[in-house]
Ligand SMILES: Cc1cc2nc3c(=O)[nH]c(=O)nc-3n(C[C@H](O)[C@H](O)[C@H](O)COP(=O)(O)OP(=O)(O)OC[C@H]3O[C@@H](n4cnc5c(N)ncnc54)[C@H](O)[C@@H]3O)c2cc1C
């Protein structure tokens with residue numbers, strides 16, 4: 119189902135539309151209703167625009183209830199059609215046929231652009247994985263199931279019939295080892311904490327779940343804070359990871375704005391700020407990371423911000439409303455995403471960073487140069503190999519002596535894992551909380567996931583810690599199953615994405631250094647695959663507009679990790 123060759127970017131090929139359409143939230147709202155998505159479900163209108171050719175596109179493709187010729191669909195082939203108002207994807211796998219909702223439940227990318235692996239389908243955008251048999255979202259970042267329809271083969275035709283009921287968990291908690299937990303406490307209301315809570319209930323756990331979060335908001339789509347939301351193109355209600363009712367409906371005791379201050383491993387209790395404690399049989403630490411702050415004269419001025427939480431983001435947006443010039447300190451992912459989003463607000467942006475090129479250490483020199491040019495084309499000015507010397511009033515002075523105006527300064531200079539709780543409890547640390555392949559810390563029954571966890575990565579064979587949304591969620595899911603007694607190794611290959619303007623970079627694997635970098639395609643043309651190798655072994659793959667190849671790389675690396 120390739121889109122026309124004339125499309126500027128292969129990334130867009132999965133879209134059903136022949137030409138990009140203007141933003142139309144009205145279509146999105148109707149679509150969302152049709153998909154029975156909770157109101158707070160996030161979606162990026164940009165993706166939707168690529169998906170929708172016109173207001174009637176929910177009915178694009180054939181009516182699958184009228185039958186499709188078996189011979190017209192080869193093994194592994196997909197066909198997007200509709201059943202009533204629902205867009206449905208018909209997939210052939212050998213002699214079996216499956217019908218699943220055509221859009222991913224994460225940001226609603228068309229699944230037809232993904233790959234089929236066994237009886238699962240993987241989303242082209244951020245690599246979520248759904249069961250073709252049940253629609254269940256098997257791997258984050260999608261959490262909600264996709265719709266699933268019955269399919270009947272009659273002679274040489276297949277017919278899509280009625281929609282199956284949404285998957286309800288039928289799995290019983292695994293009790294392979296240890297006594298079954300009754301009380302599970304999750305410290306952290308971010309990616310890992312939320313995914314763990316949701317998975318515990320999905321796995322059939324009926325005991326008590328307490329989720330403690332120091333943040334003032336319920337779990338939210340943190341990556342969006344530096345992208346569409348900061349740019350002003352996504353409303354705040356898209357940020358929440360689920361509906362407000364979800365927690366009560368699933369009996370998850372979410373306590374926001376509440377800090378856990380101490381873990382008593384002997385008493386199996388977490389002490390809370392302001393007094394009181396919560397007892398646990400199993401504990402998950404998912405405390406994430408906090409932004410670094412540089413220290414220089416004026417670094418605590420009121421116009422200087424860091425970005426981690428919704429309140430940080432709201433404060434930046436409020437300041438941006440009256441700012442004409444912004445300085446972004448740091449040229450890594452968050453710094454560059456913030457720069458792009460502030461440009462969308464027509465604010466002049468200067469980026470200051472000590473490196474010679476943005477993201478060179480992570481993505482290499484060619485991508486670094488490309489990113490610099492990309493941002494410069496959008497009006498960003500770079501001041502590289504420099505640092506900020508001081509801020510006085512609205513004047514920012516650089517190490518080279520140059521002075522810049524800035525009513526707004528955002529520091530995007532890395533984060534550090536929030537390990538204080540783990541450290542005071544005496545857990546083993548190594549630039550993060552050390553966990554085994556089951557994500558269990560040095561204390562039995564205490565698990566860690568997300569930005570704080572350093573785990574034995576099956577693919578690289580090294581202990582690594584990363585700061586990726588999808589990794590945090592998948593670790594939360596694995597930790598949840600292991601807290602219930604299942605012995606499941608965390609063997610997902612790390613994946614992250616980053617986005618600036620209309621360019622998204624996907625990255626699979628983990629390469630702290632490499633001795634060979636191969637570029638396939640054309641970075642400038644925004645159509646490339648970059649392989650990072652060490653001594654001939656593939657460590658990581660970055661891609662622009664090569665979603666299928668990125669998915670295939672992840673799949674191949676996983677296969678290798680599993681057999682390693
Ligand atoms: C602006 C921004 C954009 C990003 N964009 C991307 C992206 O595009 N792609 C990508 O892969 N990754 C991205 N990331 C990184 C990604 O968001 C993190 O890797 C992910 O959120 C980590 O999940 P976590 O659960 O470990 O931590 P978090 O999501 O940070 O959650 C940690 C939670 O623990 C709470 N907490 C901490 N200490 C305590 C305590 N003592 N008591 C109670 N609660 C506590 C915190 O308040 C927070 O709620 C981005 C991050 C930011 C900040």
Ligand code: FES
Nearest residue numbers: 222224225241244
């Ligand atoms: S849109 Fe499918 S994983 Fe994000």
